[in-house]
Amino acid sequence: MAEDLIRMEGITKHYGKVQALTNVDFTVHPNEIVGLLGDNGAGKSTLIKVLSGAEPLTSGDIFIKGRKVTMKSTADAIANGIETIYQDSALVPQLSIARNLFLGREPTKGFNRMNQEAMNQVARDLLKKVGITKNIPPTTPIGSLSGGERQAVAIARAMHFDSDLIILDEPTNNLGVAETQGVLRFVRGARDSGHSCIFIAHNIHHVFQVVDRIVVMRRGTIAADDIDPKKMSIAEVEDVITGETH
Amino acid sequence: MERSLVERLIAKPELGPLVLLVLLLAVFTAINPAFMSAQNISNAFTFTVELGLIALAMTLLMTSGEFDLSVGSVFGFSAVLMWTLFNTGLMPMGVAFLAAMAMAMFIGWVNGMLVTKEGIPSFLVTLGMLLVVRGTALYTTQGFPQNTWRAEDQWLAEVLVGDVTIFGLRLYMSMFWFALAAIVTHYVLTQTKVGNWIQASGGNSNAARARGVPVNRVKIILFMFSSAMAAFAGIISSIRTQAANPNSGTGYELEVIAMVVIGGTVLTGGRGTIIGTVLGIFILRFMRNGIVMIGVPGLAYNIFIGGIILAMMVLHNRIERRHMTGT
Numbered sequence A: 001m002a003e004d005l006i007r008m009e010g011i012t013k014h015y016g017k018v019q020a021l022t023n024v025d026f027t028v029h030p031n032e033i034v035g036l037l038g039d040n041g042a043g044k045s046t047l048i049k050v051l052s053g054a055e056p057l058t059s060g061d062i063f064i065k066g067r068k069v070t071m072k073s074t075a076d077a078i079a080n081g082i083e084t085i086y087q088d089s090a091l092v093p094q095l096s097i098a099r100n101l102f103l104g105r106e107p108t109k110g111f112n113r114m115n116q117e118a119m120n121q122v123a124r125d126l127l128k129k130v131g132i133t134k135n136i137p138p139t140t141p142i143g144s145l146s147g148g149e150r151q152a153v154a155i156a157r158a159m160h161f162d163s164d165l166i167i168l169d170e171p172t173n174n175l176g177v178a179e180t181q182g183v184l185r186f187v188r189g190a191r192d193s194g195h196s197c198i199f200i201a202h203n204i205h206h207v208f209q210v211v212d213r214i215v216v217m218r219r220g221t222i223a224a225d226d227i228d229p230k231k232m233s234i235a236e237v238e239d240v241i242t243g244e245t246h
Numbered sequence B: 001m002e003r004s005l006v007e008r009l010i011a012k013p014e015l016g017p018l019v020l021l022v023l024l025l026a027v028f029t030a031i032n033p034a035f036m037s038a039q040n041i042s043n044a045f046t047f048t049v050e051l052g053l054i055a056l057a058m059t060l061l062m063t064s065g066e067f068d069l070s071v072g073s074v075f076g077f078s079a080v081l082m083w084t085l086f087n088t089g090l091m092p093m094g095v096a097f098l099a100a101m102a103m104a105m106f107i108g109w110v111n112g113m114l115v116t117k118e119g120i121p122s123f124l125v126t127l128g129m130l131l132v133v134r135g136t137a138l139y140t141t142q143g144f145p146q147n148t149w150r151a152e153d154q155w156l157a158e159v160l161v162g163d164v165t166i167f168g169l170r171l172y173m174s175m176f177w178f179a180l181a182a183i184v185t186h187y188v189l190t191q192t193k194v195g196n197w198i199q200a201s202g203g204n205s206n207a208a209r210a211r212g213v214p215v216n217r218v219k220i221i222l223f224m225f226s227s228a229m230a231a232f233a234g235i236i237s238s239i240r241t242q243a244a245n246p247n248s249g250t251g252y253e254l255e256v257i258a259m260v261v262i263g264g265t266v267l268t269g270g271r272g273t274i275i276g277t278v279l280g281i282f283i284l285r286f287m288r289n290g291i292v293m294i295g296v297p298g299l300a301y302n303i304f305i306g307g308i309i310l311a312m313m314v315l316h317n318r319i320e321r322r323h324m325t326g327t
């Protein structure tokens, strides 16, 4: 087996008196989509917040490709190749698709002037690559895109800047059928071009459609971490989530 | 998704103020043809640029999601400071000018630090700063205007406010400074990487930070810029009117913010337009001037300004909503 892309060891996280994570071990392999399942409050979001630098951990270690890292901010995580996609928060609604794609890394051509033609061209190509079939000009402001399209832009950005790991926390929430299928396609597209994903969703059917492996969390711990969606039924996984034994 | 040219034009925030400005000019000229005289236009321009310089800087600052209420007090204080340093023989005028500008930037830096590092809203920070700066100007001068009569043969005075007459139109150097500042700020906001950062800082600062945009630094620099422009404008004004009054600039902050929002820049940040601000500057200027010229009592001025602000806000709000929902 190739070296782990991400390895989290003995992760514990307290929010004041609340213990959200207790001694969690979690790994992501290269080129893999991991589905992270668990009931409300199981600790899924907390785990990925720790991994994406949005929350400091209380104790434990994080390794990226075998190298120990400390993540103090989301910017740190992005620099380390870990990109988190939330439905809204990762993009600037007033800026165009192209300007969002390149935010913070705008190509320039003297006098700090952005190379907008190049940015628009890359944006156009990326939108196609990520599977947006509708003809959306790259100068369209993000604010006028649908929830699914926004996530497509965020995924496209992660792919373009070669993030190793793309994290999606409930990306299919509030999305219609077609948009959901779109997002699932973007996620597959990202894996097919060599990226890994962590995919969190309450809709088990969506998870089953895309992931290679399922990890289940329960009350801040890992309940199962090597479920093959091809070998287990949805009902069986649901039992693992709720902790029922037959 | 592709929109027609007409639709795109209507979605532009600058269209409303442009139409309004043309309407104003037409109405005023119809009632009193002297409104369009070279003399009147030149008069209107002169004073415009002083507030206008501040409005340009305020546009950038507001696009980044902050605003500055202390500009009016910095306007008054900086001129007083420069003239005090010069009159007491402490410094030659050029050095006194630089000292006043440096002091203004320091004030802006303090504003920026308190807003970004302490997390205090810019409304409160700059309101407090307004009182401190205005109070300092009044206290140190005991409320008396500073003498500026020795400005005449100073090269600096020539560079800042000297005048030339072209085709019967008396043009001041300050107009040149204003035009230059408008072009540069427009370029920065629309074309540059820094401009993208300014918009992103105001639009979604967390997203910008996550992409490595130095949001705090952007805001601090814009606070310094806004203070510096206020000082520059105040000094120009003091030379032009030959008076450095510790009270001058009172209330300018609100007039400047009015200019900026009428032009279509959003108070909450993320979207800003220099073209709109320039239109807003002219709208307010010609309103003030035109109302008097068509015989409306000057005291009624604020009624019209208030009405225009409210009407434009409704308009911009509707356009913004249409724009963002993409319909």
Ligand SMILES: Nc1ncnc2c1ncn2[C@@H]1O[C@H](COP(=O)(O)OP(=O)(O)OP(=O)(O)O)[C@@H](O)[C@H]1O
Residues within 6 Å of the ligand: A015, A018, A019, A020, A038, A039, A040, A041, A042, A043, A044, A045, A046, A047
């Ligand atoms: N900022 C916070 N302050 C205090 N407690 C928190 C905070 N965030 C999460 N928690 C607590 O930590 C635990 C795990 O929450 P988390 O958001 O990780 O769950 P989740 O698995 O993502 O749930 P959901 O499926 O509902 O999103 C919960 O008990 C929650 O109340």
Ligand SMILES: [Mg+2]
Residues within 6 Å of the ligand: A044, A045, A046, A169
């Ligand atoms: Mg969650």
